[in-house]
Amino acid sequence: MAEEVWAERDTTPGAIEAALRELLNQRHAIDEAFAPARVLNLVVIVDAAYAGEVENRLEAVGRYHPSRTVLCKVEAGRRSLDAWASLAFDDAVPVPGRLSVTRERVEISLGPHHLRGLATIVDPLLVSDLATVIWSPHGHDDAVQALRRHAQVVLLDSVGADAVDGALAAAAEWARDLYVVDLAWLRSTPWRERLAAAFDPPEWRRGLGEISAVTVRHRADSSASAALFCGWLASRLGWRPETLTAHGDTLRGRARARRDEVALTLEPVPEMTSPGLSGVTVQTASGESVALDRAPGGLRSVRVRRDGMRSVWTVLGASRGESGILGEGVRQALLRDPTYAPALAAAREMIAS
Amino acid sequence: MADVNPLVEGLERLPVPPTTLTIFGATGDLAKRKLLPALYNLAHEGSLPERFNLIGISRRPQTDDEFRQIAREAIVEHSRHDPDPDVLDALLERLSYIGFSFDDAEGYVRLRAAVEALDAAGEPLNRAFYLSTAPEYFGIIATTLAAAGLNDESGAEVRVIIEKPFGTDLASARALQEVVSTSFRERQIYRIDHYLGKETVQNMLAFRFANAMFEPLWNRNYIDHVQITASEDIGIGTRAGYYDQAGALRDLVQNHMLQLLCLLCMEPPAAFDSKQVRDEKVKVLQAIRPPAPGATVRGQYATGVSGGEEVAGYLDEEGVPEGSATETYAALRLEVDNWRWSGVPIVLRTGKRLARKVTEIAVQLKPVPHMAFQTDGSVGVEPNQLILTMQPDEGVSLRLGAKIPGARMRIRPVAMEFRYGTTFLSQSPEAYERLILDAMRGDSTLFTRGDEVDAQWSIIDPVLDAWRAGDVPLATYAAGSEGPAEADALLGENRSWRSL
Numbered sequence: 001m002a003e004e005v006w007a008e009r010d011t012t013p014g015a016i017e018a019a020l021r022e023l024l025n026q027r028h029a030i031d032e033a034f035a036p037a038r039v040l041n042l043v044v045i046v047d048a049a050y051a052g053e054v055e056n057r058l059e060a061v062g063r064y065h066p067s068r069t070v071l072c073k074v075e076a077g078r079r080s081l082d083a084w085a086s087l088a089f090d091d092a093v094p095v096p097g098r099l100s101v102t103r104e105r106v107e108i109s110l111g112p113h114h115l116r117g118l119a120t121i122v123d124p125l126l127v128s129d130l131a132t133v134i135w136s137p138h139g140h141d142d143a144v145q146a147l148r149r150h151a152q153v154v155l156l157d158s159v160g161a162d163a164v165d166g167a168l169a170a171a172a173e174w175a176r177d178l179y180v181v182d183l184a185w186l187r188s189t190p191w192r193e194r195l196a197a198a199f200d201p202p203e204w205r206r207g208l209g210e211i212s213a214v215t216v217r218h219r220a221d222s223s224a225s226a227a228l229f230c231g232w233l234a235s236r237l238g239w240r241p242e243t244l245t246a247h248g249d250t251l252r253g254r255a256r257a258r259r260d261e262v263a264l265t266l267e268p269v270p271e272m273t274s275p276g277l278s279g280v281t282v283q284t285a286s287g288e289s290v291a292l293d294r295a296p297g298g299l300r301s302v303r304v305r306r307d308g309m310r311s312v313w314t315v316l317g318a319s320r321g322e323s324g325i326l327g328e329g330v331r332q333a334l335l336r337d338p339t340y341a342p343a344l345a346a347a348r349e350m351i352a353s
Numbered sequence: 354m355a356d357v358n359p360l361v362e363g364l365e366r367l368p369v370p371p372t373t374l375t376i377f378g379a380t381g382d383l384a385k386r387k388l389l390p391a392l393y394n395l396a397h398e399g400s401l402p403e404r405f406n407l408i409g410i411s412r413r414p415q416t417d418d419e420f421r422q423i424a425r426e427a428i429v430e431h432s433r434h435d436p437d438p439d440v441l442d443a444l445l446e447r448l449s450y451i452g453f454s455f456d457d458a459e460g461y462v463r464l465r466a467a468v469e470a471l472d473a474a475g476e477p478l479n480r481a482f483y484l485s486t487a488p489e490y491f492g493i494i495a496t497t498l499a500a501a502g503l504n505d506e507s508g509a510e511v512r513v514i515i516e517k518p519f520g521t522d523l524a525s526a527r528a529l530q531e532v533v534s535t536s537f538r539e540r541q542i543y544r545i546d547h548y549l550g551k552e553t554v555q556n557m558l559a560f561r562f563a564n565a566m567f568e569p570l571w572n573r574n575y576i577d578h579v580q581i582t583a584s585e586d587i588g589i590g591t592r593a594g595y596y597d598q599a600g601a602l603r604d605l606v607q608n609h610m611l612q613l614l615c616l617l618c619m620e621p622p623a624a625f626d627s628k629q630v631r632d633e634k635v636k637v638l639q640a641i642r643p644p645a646p647g648a649t650v651r652g653q654y655a656t657g658v659s660g661g662e663e664v665a666g667y668l669d670e671e672g673v674p675e676g677s678a679t680e681t682y683a684a685l686r687l688e689v690d691n692w693r694w695s696g697v698p699i700v701l702r703t704g705k706r707l708a709r710k711v712t713e714i715a716v717q718l719k720p721v722p723h724m725a726f727q728t729d730g731s732v733g734v735e736p737n738q739l740i741l742t743m744q745p746d747e748g749v750s751l752r753l754g755a756k757i758p759g760a761r762m763r764i765r766p767v768a769m770e771f772r773y774g775t776t777f778l779s780q781s782p783e784a785y786e787r788l789i790l791d792a793m794r795g796d797s798t799l800f801t802r803g804d805e806v807d808a809q810w811s812i813i814d815p816v817l818d819a820w821r822a823g824d825v826p827l828a829t830y831a832a833g834s835e836g837p838a839e840a841d842a843l844l845g846e847n848r849s850w851r852s853l
Contacts, residue, residue, distance in 0.1 A: 037775045067775075099746055099774045189364075190399055196360035197368035197403060201476075205358055236359045297443030301403050311473055316444055317399030318437040339363035 060323035231347030379409030499536030550784030593672030657832030
């Protein structure tokens with residue numbers, strides 16, 4: 001990886017944009033094999049004091065780097081704009097017969113008073129005709145609102161929110177006119193895929209209509225992921241969930257299925273270190289069950305048939321880690337998952353304030 | 354509950370039925386370079402079924418642990434993911450090995466016992482048998498699997514995946530088809546042409562049928578000719594034993610290049626399913642008359658310069674029989690005799706030790722009917738050309754005429770380009786990952802059907818006969834060149850090959 005850099009104090013969006021264009025022209029003139037990535041714009045709004053942590057996460061997303069990243073660092077008391085722009089290339093010297101993909105990154109230091117008019121700063125820096133994704137991990141809703149008209153996708157993480165109901169309500173509000181990619185939802189993806197696979201054989205699929213209980217185990221701060229997982233099941237299977245109630249740290253409640261009621265339990269696991277889900281157990285009225293739990297090399301799957309016979313496997317899969325989740329979020333910004341919105345609506349029914 | 358699993362909507366990784374996969378030729382080059390790494394990549398991404406087992410078969414006696422070590426080394430060396438130690442260990446635990454000669458009936462009895470031992474009680478796993486062996490074993494493996502009852506579909510799906518080449522000519526392909534079809538039904542047979550598993554090849558369908566702007570031009574009224582090129586800059590390496598028997602025509606034209614032609618020329622299927630896509634491809638193949646000898650060129654590379662270094666000619670390569678007349682270059686001029694394509698030359702060329710490695714389809718449109726611009730002082734207006742590149746720089750390029758900046762109205766060609774590398778975030782999966790997964794899921798869309806293979810050989814067989822009879826002289830070309838000059842005549846007047 002090689003890099004070219006430009007920086008200026010007390011600058012303007014026009015100067016930043018011109019600098020980016022010049023950097024690209026210079027690099028392209030050296031060799032046509034340097035080609036700018038043209039996938040999506042990512043605008044990140046962060047508190048300057050915690051920018052390093054976010055930058056580290058962005059560095060680690062691997063091949064899912066956005067093509068142009070605009071990092072807005074909000075600094076209390078700052079009145080002017082300072083900016084730094086860079087081009088990063090796959091290869092310092094182009095390899096014959098291969099493109100060297102170039103990614104652009106802009107960091108802008110700005111003050112809180114800039115946020116209301118943030119669109120006038122960021123808009124000139126967006127590559128036209130590419131999807132624009134906004135990610136504001138430290139709040140700054142006013143900044144996101146300012147950019148709303150210029151973006152198509154908002155990246156959220158409902159995990160870790162102070163109030164789950166508030167986080168889910170916020171996601172629903174953004175979803176009115178933006179496509180929402182919630183990392184809390186993506187943390188449930190392997191679990192959804194595995195549960196779908198577990199009930200895919202026709203002899204097991206019948207059991208979907210007989211589910212009587214669902215227990216989702218999660219890290220204490222990840223009840224949003226657990227609620228979205230349950231919301232997904234409810235929306236896919238036509239259940240009408242009721243509001244869950246707290247029993248200590250555990251949330252319990254019911255959903256009305258076609259034939260009967262389904263008991264729902266969201267259970268925190270105190271010793272769990274990484275965010276997201278720890279395990280899922282689904283039981284049917286006829287005594288079958290499927291349990292999935294984290295294990296080395298994938299998920300441990302325990303099935304119990306109605307005759308009581310128990311089978312155990314490891315479902316293979318590498319952990320994506322937090323960087324992998326963020327990278328997946330960037331990738332998902334270009335896709336459309338039709339099951340998220342119904343799952344979110346059902347989750348909100350369960351976690352009503 | 355409904356016949357359709359309601360939980361799969363929106364998921365990227367669709368469920369794969371529990372499967373025991375048996376690889377014949379499990380210690381061979383293809384298994385080590387492609388199949389085992391592909392299986393690891395599928396495991397890494399969570400795409401393998403929850404109950405998955407792999408049985409390796411080859412002739413050499415060795416223990417499960419010895420096979421696991423071979424697999425570990427192959428995966429570490431060739432996997433596109435850095436192996437996760439936990440996932441790799443867990444995958445290797447699913448591997449076992451049985452050593453026997455492929456014609457040893459007793460070995461298949463042991464295999465059956467091993468396969469059945471892996472079934473969960475009362476829930477047999479699907480069986481997939483991957484024939485990654487020398488082609489002469491395909492028939493005997495298929496019949497002996499059946500003799501051992503391993504084609505029995507009661508309680509589980511059984512599939513046989515057959516590597517290329519499926520036959521060496523029309524007669525042998527039909528003979529093999531007859532043998533295999535006595536043991537397996539057509540719906541159980543998955544003939545691999547790994548080109549069909551490549552993202553860029555599949556993208557041809559998306560490009561043609563998801564964009565309204567090209568389809569009105571995609572016919573004899575607007576297209577002047579098509580060039581399909583699959584060139585390599587390397588020689589035959591250590592493959593003399595195989596290559597000298599096969600030659601360029603069998604190695605690439607009969608299968609990969611005719612498949613590219615099909616995807617380029619087929620009518621839009623009503624749905625993207627295995628029957629309809631393959632029905633349309635077969636119609637294209639059946640509309641192609643075998644080329645006359647004069648519409649074919651065969652060549653062999655002689656000593657030349659490649660990458661600045663002097664390199665040996667084919668006859669001087671290690672293992673090549675003295676005086677071999679095997680072609681390392683083949684070019685054909687074909688026509689698809691149907692309403693859409695009648696009269697449009699489609700020229701195919703492939704070769705070893707050419708100037709550059711490239712696989713592409715170039716669709717050249719007819720020139721504009723009237724030229725309003727002066728062309729002096731510039732390259733002038735050239736016909737539009739659409740280039741679909743499969744490798745090395747996957748993408749699509751459209752050659753357009755554009756005004757050169759300045760006071761005069763001068764035109765020169767420019768390229769409008771789309772490149773996978775700059776436009777998609779994802780790393781393309783290896784073709785074998787997609788194909789293995791599709792075979793386990795029972796989706797045969799990207800596999801070659803029996804009547805396709807038959808139609809392909811029906812085009813190529815007369816060429817083989819003519820070449821064997823000496824009707825077409827063997828041209829020579831310098832290693833590192835663009836190929837034999839004789840190929841230029843295939844295109845007809847006022848046309849030329851794209852530079853490699």
